[in-house]
Amino acid sequence: xxxxxxxxxxxxxxxxxxxxxxxxxxxxxxxxxxxxxxxxxxxxxxxxxxxxxxxxxxxxxxxxxxxxxxxxxxxxxxxxxxxxxxxxxxxxxxxxxxxxxxxxxxxxxxxxxxxxxxxxxxxxxxxxxxxxxxxxxxxxxxxxxxxxxxxxxxxxxxxxxxxxxxxxxxxxxxx
Ligand SMILES: CC(C)(COP(=O)(O)OP(=O)(O)OC[C@H]1O[C@@H](n2cnc3c(N)ncnc32)[C@H](O)[C@@H]1OP(=O)(O)O)[C@@H](O)C(=O)NCCC(=O)NCCS
Numbered sequence: 001x002x003x004x005x006x007x008x009x010x011x012x013x014x015x016x017x018x019x020x021x022x023x024x025x026x027x028x029x030x031x032x033x034x035x036x037x038x039x040x041x042x043x044x045x046x047x048x049x050x051x052x053x054x055x056x057x058x059x060x061x062x063x064x065x066x067x068x069x070x071x072x073x074x075x076x077x078x079x080x081x082x083x084x085x086x087x088x089x090x091x092x093x094x095x096x097x098x099x100x101x102x103x104x105x106x107x108x109x110x111x112x113x114x115x116x117x118x119x120x121x122x123x124x125x126x127x128x129x130x131x132x133x134x135x136x137x138x139x140x141x142x143x144x145x146x147x148x149x150x151x152x153x154x155x156x157x158x159x160x161x162x163x164x165x166x167x168x169x170x171x172x173x174x175x
Contacts, residue, residue, distance in 0.1 A: 008100055010107045013052035013065060020062050021054070028090035037147030038123050042069040042085050045172050051084065053107045055091070055100045064091035066104040071121065073143060073168040081165060082173050083156075084112070086122040102132060109133055119158035121170065129155055142167035 013021065025033065033039070051068035066089045072080040086108060091100045112120065121140075122129060129135035135155035143154060146169075158164055 008063075008103045009056040009060075010053050010103055011056060012049060013047070013054050013067065014049045016054045016062060016065075021065050024062055024065055024092060025088060025090050027092055029088065033088075037145050037149045038085075038087060040146040041170050041172070042071055043146075043172055044174075045069045045071070048084070051108050051111050053104055055104050057095065063095040064089075064100040064104050066090075066108050068108055068120075070173040071170060072173040073121075073165055073170050075165040075168045079165075080173065081168065082118055083170075084118050084120045086120050087124060089124070101128075105129075105133060114159075117159050119156055119164060121154070121156045123149055123153050124155060126152060126155055129157075133157060139164045139166075144169045146171055 029036075047067040047069055053066050054062055055064035057063045067087065069085040070082065071085040072082050074080050086105075089101055089104055091098075091104075109120075112118070120135070122135060123145075124135075126135065126137055135157045137152050137155050139158070139161050140154040140156055141151065142165075144167075145154070156164065
């Protein structure tokens, strides 16, 4: 792997034209991406500017993005537990495996306040997100989403997993 993360420039996502971000997501995912369950989980929410980033290559071209969203797990007592939904993480197909994904994830994770961290949740490959950042499906077995998903790909990262409800429905954080 030729690792270019050293030369990647990470900038706030709100510095990038939203049309360019959509075009990148269209290339990284299938055209039907809007029907994914992940989109329903965060439906109606705006991405969080402080936790969302773009990666630019050495020619200042957009090569990757990460967005984070406010969501909540509602437990059986109707209590909402706020969480941060991470993703999509997307890197242009021809630029993958060069460290951009790791650089984007590291930027977002570094901005989560250690003093009052919300659990972070995502739907993705446990091998990738577990290996670098400690995301795990160990606590998510009883969680439901508003659409189909592969249970082993529902991952969470939490400073104190004991606070996570065993059961709940994940959806937008409407308060
Ligand atoms: C997943 C994705 C964001 C990773 O970004 P990337 O820039 O290609 O990955 P990085 O260069 O940071 O990391 C590369 C390393 O992670 C590994 N890796 C990459 N994707 C992986 C996956 N899905 N599962 C397991 N390992 C993975 C690579 O094998 C490589 O390992 P190595 O260092 O041992 O060679 C990117 O491939 C992508 O945009 N994919 C399409 C969209 C997608 O599926 N996004 C994730 C769900 S939201």
